[in-house]
Amino acid sequence: xxxxxxxxxxxxxxxxxxxxxxxxxxxxxxxxxxxxxxxxxxxxxxxxxxxxxxxxxxxxxxxxxxxxxxxxxxxxxxxxxxxxxxxxxxxxxxxxxxxxxxxxxxxxxxxxxxxxxxxxxxxxxxxxxxxxxxxxxxxxxxxxxxxxxxxxxxxxxxxxxxxxxxxxxxxxxxxxxxxxxxxxxxxxxxxxxxxxxxxxxxxxxxxxxxxxxxxxxxxxxxxxxxxxxxxxxxxxxxxxxxxxxxxxxxxxxxxxxxxxxxxxxxxxxxxxxxxxxxxxxxxxxxx
Numbered sequence: 001x002x003x004x005x006x007x008x009x010x011x012x013x014x015x016x017x018x019x020x021x022x023x024x025x026x027x028x029x030x031x032x033x034x035x036x037x038x039x040x041x042x043x044x045x046x047x048x049x050x051x052x053x054x055x056x057x058x059x060x061x062x063x064x065x066x067x068x069x070x071x072x073x074x075x076x077x078x079x080x081x082x083x084x085x086x087x088x089x090x091x092x093x094x095x096x097x098x099x100x101x102x103x104x105x106x107x108x109x110x111x112x113x114x115x116x117x118x119x120x121x122x123x124x125x126x127x128x129x130x131x132x133x134x135x136x137x138x139x140x141x142x143x144x145x146x147x148x149x150x151x152x153x154x155x156x157x158x159x160x161x162x163x164x165x166x167x168x169x170x171x172x173x174x175x176x177x178x179x180x181x182x183x184x185x186x187x188x189x190x191x192x193x194x195x196x197x198x199x200x201x202x203x204x205x206x207x208x209x210x211x212x213x214x215x216x217x218x219x220x221x222x223x224x225x226x227x228x229x230x231x232x233x234x235x236x237x238x239x240x241x242x243x244x245x246x247x248x249x250x251x252x253x254x255x256x257x258x259x260x261x262x263x264x265x266x267x268x269x270x271x272x273x274x275x276x277x278x279x280x281x282x283x284x285x286x287x
Contacts, residue, residue: 003066003069003070003076003077003078003096003098004042004075004076004077005077005098005099005127005129006018006044006077006079006098006099006129006165006166006223007129007165008042008075009042009043009044009075009077010199010222010223012042012075013041013042013273013274015275016041016217016273016274016275017213017216017217017221017222017223017224017273017274018042018043018044018222018223018224018273019041019042019043019044019224019226019266019269019270019273020043020044020046020079020201020223020224020225020226021043021044021045021046021225021226021227021230021266021269022046022047022048022051022081022225022226022227022230023045023046023047023051023061023065024051024054024231025255026061026064027234027255027258027259027262028230028234028259028262029045029061029064029065029068030068030259030263031230031259031260031262031263031266032045032262032263032266033045033068033069033072033074033076034263035262035263035264035266035267035270036072036074036075036076036266036270037072037073037074038263038267039074039267039270039271039274040074041074041270041271041273041274042074042075042076042077043074043075043076043077043266043270044076044077044078044079044099044223045065045068045069045076045077045078045079046078046079046080046081046225046227047061047062047065047078047079047080047081047092047097048080048081048082048227049080049081049082049083049084049085049088049103050082052088058088058091058092058095059091059095062078062080062092062095062097063095065078066078066095066096066097077098077099078096078097078098078099079097079099079100079101079129079131080092080097080099080100080101081101081225082101082103083100083101083102083103084102084103084104084106086115086118086119086122089102089119089122089123090122093123093126093128097128098127098128098129099128099129099130099131100119100123100128100129100130100131101130101131101132101133101168101201102115102116102119102120102130102131102132103132103133104116104132105133105134112132112134112158113158113161113162116130116132116162116164117161117162117163120132120162120163120164120165121163124163129165129166130163130164130165130166131164131165131166131167131168131201131223132158132162132164132166132167132168133167133168133169133201133203134150134154134155134158134167134168134169134170148170149170149171149185149188150169150170150171150188150192152188152191152192152194152195152196153195155167155169155192155195155196156195156196156197159196159197159198160197164198165198165199166198166199166200166201166222166223167196167198167199167200167201168200168201168202168203168225169189169192169196169200169201169202171184171185171188171189171192171202171216184202184208184212184215184216186212186215186216186219187219189216189219189220189221190219190220192220193219193220193221194220199222199223200220200221200222200223201221201222201223201224201225202216202221202223202224202225203225204225205224205225205226205229210272213269213272213273214272214273214275217273217275224269224273226266226269229265230262230265230266233258233261233262233264233265234258234259234261234262235258236261237254237257237258237260237261238254238255238257238258240257241253241254241257242254
């Protein structure tokens with residue numbers, strides 16, 4: 001099917017949350033799209049600037065993701081995540097990516113507003129969805145460090161000044177967490193959802209327990225980004241296969257189990273965000 005704009009995915013996911021999963025290898029993209037098809041849920045394939053840097057170029061993996069999305073029977077969007085370069089945004093949009101997260105959080109507030117507003121204006125003319133973020137995010141530091149929170153009034157001011165379509169907010173999560181021990185400020189999520197006029201995005205969701213993720217959606221979180229958890233499970237599956245056969249050299253023999261582990265976990269998250277029991281198999285549109 002044709003690529004689905006992110007606002008349409010948000011609508012299709014309601015009353016649940018929209019799952020957005022980071023892609024590092026082709027196996028990630030195949031697993032995420034396959035899980036979305038099985039769950040009959042919308043999904044976002046996300047390519048980060050760090051992943052682009054790892055591959056040395058944007059086009060090969062981005063074009064593969066766009067083709068996987070176009071061929072999927074599930075509604076799928078492709079999203080550029082944490083882009084700090086305007087040139088990278090332009091390159092992604094020229095390839096056909098219709099959703100970007102521009103991250104100018106390393107700048108001071110005024111600089112962040114100015115840079116983000118410029119990108120948002122350029123993207124608006126091309127009907128590209130723009131997500132942004134307040135504060136500096138990286139690892140367990142910055143805006144998603146424990147104790148750092150987004151102020152609702154400043155968030156409204158930022159959205160108004162920049163014209164972005166979605167806002168990532170700091171409510172207690174952190175990037176790159178392996179342990180799922182993050183404590184979300186649900187009351188703050190409710191306050192933000194009541195005041196901020198665009199969808200809210202939760203970064204660092206891999207470190208959030210299942211019950212808290214579901215509660216975050218119930219309190220107003222719209223898009224839920226997950227990356228580290230998939231990488232942990234893929235690595236565990238690959239390690240288990242290689243550990244059982246010292247002579248194994250065919251990547252297909254160990255990447256296939258890794259892909260299967262990612263697909264299973266994405267499917268589990270999609271059911272969780274849709275508020276479905278683990279045993280449920282959706283046969284129709286979201287409730």
